[in-house]
Amino acid sequence: MQLDRKFPTLLDRYYGWIVIGAIALLYAPLIAHWYDGWLNKNISLEHEYFSHGLIGLPFAAYIAWIDTRSRWRRLNEVTHPLALPFLITGGIFYLSGLPDFTNLSFPLVLIGVCLWFKGIPGLKLEKFPLLLVILATPNEIPYLISPYTLPLQAFIASCAGFILTHFDVPVTVEQIYLYVNDKIVEVAPHCSGLKMLLTSLYVALMLLYWTGTLRSRGKTLTFLGSTVILSVTANIIRNTLLTFFHGTGREQIFAWLHEGWGGDLYSACMLGLLIPLLGSIEWIADYFHPGTELEES
Incomplete structure (x- = not known):
């Protein structure tokens, strides 16, 4: 019984880390593919237009982890109804196997996570690093x-x-x-x-x-x-x-x-x-x- 009481406490304490770890495991190969393409120029010509992500993605991570983390912790935990649609759409895109959809799933999932944990206030707090991620996500807009x-x-x-x-x-x-x-x-x-x-x-x-x-x-x-x-x-x-x-x-x-x-x-x-x-x-x-x-x- 004591173990049962401790388990929810530990789960609550490390729930955020579990989500971060899951996102890292899912998207580390994708981001590594982006970086390899940008550095070695073996990615499609349209996707080379997003090579500014080489510095933009680390900067976005820096803002989220260093600049806004203390304010994020002070926000009330609230889940917005739009969180689930964003997460489901991101999951479908990720599993589609289509390169552009898989790419776009990354910012969609991040937006969904913000809405899930902190609602609209969390999304507003992280709006700039999310903007950097969105603008660095390879897509076909340059081709269009x-x-x-x-x-x-x-x-x-x-x-x-x-x-x-x-x-x-x-x-x-x-x-x-x-x-x-x-x-x-x-x-x-x-x-x-x-x-x-x-x-x-x-x-x-x-x-x-x-x-x-x-x-x-x-x-x-x-x-x-x-x-x-x-x-x-x-x-x-x-x-x-x-x-x-x-x-x-x-x-x-x-x-x-x-x-x-x-x-x-x-x-x-x-x-x-x-x-x-x-x-x-x-x-x-x-x-x-x-x-x-x-x-x-």
Whole structure:
């Protein structure tokens, strides 16, 4: 009888850990598959668009475990009616065997767990790490929107041609194609900067949260808008360099910047510029409008 009385107590005490362990066992192979694909680039092209999850998923775990854990414990234990539908849908998706459904089951189950343990207050508390997980979950959205990037591709090609012309490089621009010395460079959908734009906005959200600037709507919108401009500008410069290197026969450096680690280095440097960009926006906002942060929150 004493053992029977202790068992429910132990189960209640470690119930949360049991759930965390079960989720870890179920999704560790899936997340390992994501990381392998992102690091070794052996995942589908559309799923490579979500490689920002390399840093986003650990950051989401850090927020949930370090930043919000004490507040999570203080919340009342309440189960929301929507918890079960989310958990059931996530389970069905996981067991479907379809890659995208299996991927999407991860955030669905996490949302269901939040609703099961702490209801809507728990979901609100964990909304930002859940957002990071959702935005890092591979799906087919990039494939669906790629046909609509043609105006962006044409804009980048035109800008690259304009820059090369001013450096006396003989270039001809036809929609998304650039011709230099009878060599052609295409600003393809995956070269339109969509991946870099998505990654830049993702990293921008992380910086906004880390610095606490996310509380200010004005600074947040200004920074996200500036991030878009910076990302598009960086991609124009990159495509300009690629066109120049390919058109002038510098194939080795073209390959280094296009498919080698040079492209990763270029992207990392561009993302690094987001830090001083955010600092500049905060300094300008505080200089011209001191003491207005609380009003904007």
